[in-house]
Amino acid sequence: MAAPTVTEMTIGDLLYAAFLTAILTYHIGILLYAVPYPSRSLKRWGYILVNDGIMAAFLIALYGVVVKIADYVLAAAGLSVNKGITMINEALNAAAMVTLVAKTVATIIPYPFSGVVNSFLSPVIMFANGVLVSSLLMLVIGALGIEGKPLLVAASALLYALPFRAGRSIGASLLAFSIVAPVAIALFPSWYSLFNIHVYLGYTEKPYQMITVLKPVAGVWGNVTGSYGVMSRGVLVFSDESGGRFEFRTSMEGAYYAPETQSGLPMYVKLRVYAEHLGQRIRLDPSVVEIPLTSEVDLSKPGIEYRQDFRAVDTVFYSCYFNVVTSLCPIIGVDKEGKTLIVKCVPIYNEAYVNVSMIPDATGDIYMAVGGGKIVGGIRWYKKEWRGIPVEVDTFTVLRSPNHAYISISLTPQLKGDCRRYVPRISTGNYIKTLIDRIGRILMDMVWNYVKLMVAMVSYVAVVAASVYGLARVLGATYPRLVVSLP
Amino acid sequence: MASGIINFITDLTVKITTAAWGLFLLTWSVGWLIRGAPIPVLRFKRVGQSLIEDAVWAAFGLAIGTSVFALIAYIAKLFGATPPKPP
Structure with missing residues (x-):
C-alpha cells in the first residue's frame, strides 16, 4: 500500500486522529495514576489529563454542532454575513478609488501647484490607505472564519486533544476565532452605522445606504x-x-x-x-x-x-x-x-x-x-x-x-x-471664492470622514480581537494567541 | 500520512495502556508491600494505602476507558446527528 500524501488528510481524518489523541491523553492520565510514586502534582496531572481527554472527545464528537454555533447565532439575530462582506468590499473600493484619484491628481498637476494640492490630498491618501489595509484585514478574517470554519474547528479539536494541554491555548483561540469571525463580519454594518460616516460611494441601487446620508x-x-x-x-x-x-x-x-x-x-x-x-x-x-x-x-x-x-x-x-x-x-x-x-x-x-x-x-x-x-x-x-x-x-x-x-x-x-x-x-470673484471655499470644506469633510472610517475599521478589528481573546479564555486558553508568533 | 499518524497514535495508546496495566500491578504490589512491611510508622503505611487507592482508580479507568469513549460517541450521536434547526 502506497503511503498516502498530506493532501489526503481530510477533515474526517483530522477528527479521527483527534479522537484517538483524546483516547491517548486519557490513557496517559491513567498511566500517571498508576505510577508507583506518591506525588501530589503527578496525580493531579493524571486527573487533569483524564478530564481533558473526555472533554476533547466530547468536543470532537459534537463537531457538527460546534461548526454551526456561529450559524445559529447569526440566524437567531437575523444577521447576514453577505451584507457585511459587501459593505467591507464597498469601503475597500471607495478607499482604492480615492487613493487612485488622489494620486492621479497629484501626479497630473504641475510643480508649483502640486505642493498646495498635495497638502490637501496627502491626508486623504493616508487615511484611504489605512481604510484599505483595515478592510483587507477584515476580509481576510471573514474568509478564514467563514470559509475555513470546518477546518479551523477540526484543527482546534485536535489541538485540544493533545496530551499535557500542549495545544490548549491555541486550540481555544482558533475555536473562539471560528465562532466570533462570522458574527463579527455580520455585525460590521451595525458598528459602521454608529459612526455616522458619509463617504460618497457613488450611485448604487443597493437596499441599504448606511454609508451615504x-x-x-x-x-x-x-x-x-x-x-x-x-x-x-x-x-x-x-x-x-x-x-x-x-x-x-x-x-x-x-x-x-x-x-x-x-x-x-x-x-x-x-x-x-x-x-x-x-x-x-x-x-x-x-x-x-x-x-x-x-x-x-x-x-x-x-x-x-x-x-x-x-x-x-x-x-x-x-x-x-x-x-x-x-x-x-x-x-x-x-x-x-x-x-x-x-x-x-x-x-x-x-x-x-x-x-x-x-x-x-x-x-x-x-x-x-x-x-x-x-x-x-x-x-x-x-x-x-x-x-x-x-x-x-x-x-x-x-x-x-x-x-x-x-x-x-x-x-x-x-x-x-x-x-x-x-x-x-453675485460677482464672478465672489462666485469663485465661494466655490473654492466649498471645495475646501468638502475636502476637509472627506478627510474627516476617512478619519472616522479608519477609526471605525481599526476599532472594529480591535473589538473582534478582544472578543476572540475573551471567548478563548472562556474556552480554556491560559494564554490566548491571536497571532501565531514564532520565537 | 493520515494513516501513518493514526497508526502512530494507536500504537502509542496500546503501548501506554500495556505500560499502565504493568504499572498498576507494580503499584498495587508495592502498595501492599508497604502496608505489610513490618515498620510501625503510620505515615509510611499511609503512603502504601494511597498507592493502592491510586492503583485501583487506574485499573478502573483502564477497564472502562474504551467504554467511556464509546459512550461519548453514542451520546454525541444523539446530539450531533441531527442538530436542531436554527430559529
Whole structure:
C-alpha cells in the first residue's frame, strides 16, 4: 500500500486522529495514576489529563454542532454575513478609488501647484490607505472564519486533544476565532452605522445606504384645489402656498367622466423624478411617487393636502436636471365581461425636463433658479389589478371633443427648506471664492470622514480581537494567541 | 500520512495502556508491600494505602476507558446527528 500524501488528510481524518489523541491523553492520565510514586502534582496531572481527554472527545464528537454555533447565532439575530462582506468590499473600493484619484491628481498637476494640492490630498491618501489595509484585514478574517470554519474547528479539536494541554491555548483561540469571525463580519454594518460616516460611494441601487446620508433637496407639495369633470373635460389643480413656484403642467387630448371616477375606480398621478448633477445621475429617494386620486378623493370637495420631499446625497448642486414623469389614466368608461372589469381610460404619460440651477454661497444659503424645460408627451397602456379585480385597459377610440382636459400640478423644488429664486447678483470673484471655499470644506469633510472610517475599521478589528481573546479564555486558553508568533 | 499518524497514535495508546496495566500491578504490589512491611510508622503505611487507592482508580479507568469513549460517541450521536434547526 502506497503511503498516502498530506493532501489526503481530510477533515474526517483530522477528527479521527483527534479522537484517538483524546483516547491517548486519557490513557496517559491513567498511566500517571498508576505510577508507583506518591506525588501530589503527578496525580493531579493524571486527573487533569483524564478530564481533558473526555472533554476533547466530547468536543470532537459534537463537531457538527460546534461548526454551526456561529450559524445559529447569526440566524437567531437575523444577521447576514453577505451584507457585511459587501459593505467591507464597498469601503475597500471607495478607499482604492480615492487613493487612485488622489494620486492621479497629484501626479497630473504641475510643480508649483502640486505642493498646495498635495497638502490637501496627502491626508486623504493616508487615511484611504489605512481604510484599505483595515478592510483587507477584515476580509481576510471573514474568509478564514467563514470559509475555513470546518477546518479551523477540526484543527482546534485536535489541538485540544493533545496530551499535557500542549495545544490548549491555541486550540481555544482558533475555536473562539471560528465562532466570533462570522458574527463579527455580520455585525460590521451595525458598528459602521454608529459612526455616522458619509463617504460618497457613488450611485448604487443597493437596499441599504448606511454609508451615504440622504438629505432633502427638493419637494413637491400643494393642495388639490379643484377637480371636476364635465362630459368632455377634466381639471385637476394643485396649488402651492409659497412664491417662487415652478409650474408643471401637462395636458391631454381626450376626456373623462366624473361619474366613473366617483364610482371608485383607480385614478392617480404617478411622478417619476430623476436628478442629474454634473452629468451623473443622482439617486433620489423616493424616485417614484404615486399621488392617489382614487375614490377616497372626493372630486367635488377640494383641499386635499399633499406633500412629498425628495432626498438625495448631500453634495454641491450647481445645476440640477430634474426629469419629472407624470402618468394618469382618466376613465372614460367601464364594462363588465364575466368576472373581468374592463376599464376604458385615456392614459396620459408626460415627461418634463426641468433645469434647476443652484449656487452655493459662503453663508450656506442656497440660491436657485428654475428654468423651464420642454414637455414630452406620450401614451402608455396600463394593465392593473384593482382591489382584487383584474382590470384590463381596453383600446378605445378617443372621443372627439373640441374641449381639452388637462391637469395642472405645481411643483416647487425645495432645497434644504430655504429656497430663493436665483437672482444673479453675485460677482464672478465672489462666485469663485465661494466655490473654492466649498471645495475646501468638502475636502476637509472627506478627510474627516476617512478619519472616522479608519477609526471605525481599526476599532472594529480591535473589538473582534478582544472578543476572540475573551471567548478563548472562556474556552480554556491560559494564554490566548491571536497571532501565531514564532520565537 | 493520515494513516501513518493514526497508526502512530494507536500504537502509542496500546503501548501506554500495556505500560499502565504493568504499572498498576507494580503499584498495587508495592502498595501492599508497604502496608505489610513490618515498620510501625503510620505515615509510611499511609503512603502504601494511597498507592493502592491510586492503583485501583487506574485499573478502573483502564477497564472502562474504551467504554467511556464509546459512550461519548453514542451520546454525541444523539446530539450531533441531527442538530436542531436554527430559529
